[in-house]
Amino acid sequence: MKPKVALALFHSHSYLEFRKLIADLLLEGKSTGNKQSEELTYNSKLNDIRMNHLDEIITVSEENILKLNSLQKEYIWLVIAEGWCADGAQIIPILNKMAVASQRIDLKIALKSENEDLLNLFVTNGENSIPKVIVIAKQTAAVMGSWGPRPQGAVDLMQNYKIKHGVIDEAAKTDLQMWYLNDKGISIQDELIKLLLG
Structure with a gap:
């Protein structure tokens, strides 16, 4: 596993680089990934707007900041994602x-x-669902666990x-976006901190 993690890290992006990659591709009418379609490009545009909004409104609670800074080790969160992924736009x-x-x-x-x-x-329930957060101990490069693609709620x-x-349709997707909006990122914060604290 370590060589695959190392390769992914070598080709990874910071958050700002990821956002710039999405924006640059949108200027060309493209999305991230090998497969291109109008739907994926549309989703990328929508997600760019979502991420801009979340960058402005999301906060980490003081309690969670204290928990994060109480960690005894340093970690890398390697997130596997794409710009067109709606869950990724809510989570990243x-x-x-x-x-x-x-x-x-x-x-x-x-x-x-x-x-x-x-x-x-x-794999999550037999599928390569994203986003997937792989938690890596920075000092040893050991994989400590993973999280995703969504909070439990x-x-x-x-x-x-x-x-x-019987299906996941547009109404379900709208319900999911409303769930994220109402949750305000609390579930994501709590679940990842719980994973880190063991």
Whole structure:
């Protein structure tokens, strides 16, 4: 696993680099990834707007900042994502705020399209779902765990919707976006801090 993690880290981006990559590709009418379509480009445009909004409004609670800074080790959060991923647009800005608030976390973002082999090691319910956060001990490069692609409340929402309606449709996606809006990033913060604190 270490060579795959090392390769992903070598080709990874900081949050600002990831945002710039998305913006630069949008200027060319493209999205991240090998596959291109009008839908993926549209999703990337929408996600760019979402991330701009979240950059402005999301905060990390004082309690969570204290917890993050109480960590005894330093970590790398290697996030496997794409610019067109709606969940990624809701989650990655929160991860960035947490990393900025902490002196113990370095956030790196790698594209799914360039790291399928690594993502295959972190399958969720039989699928290569993104975003996936791989928690790496900075000093040893050991993988300490993973998280994603959604907080548990969002997972439950989608599972219950599918049980009730039989499909995940546009209404389900709208419900999911509203869930993220109402949650304000609290679940993501709490779940990742719990993972770090063991």
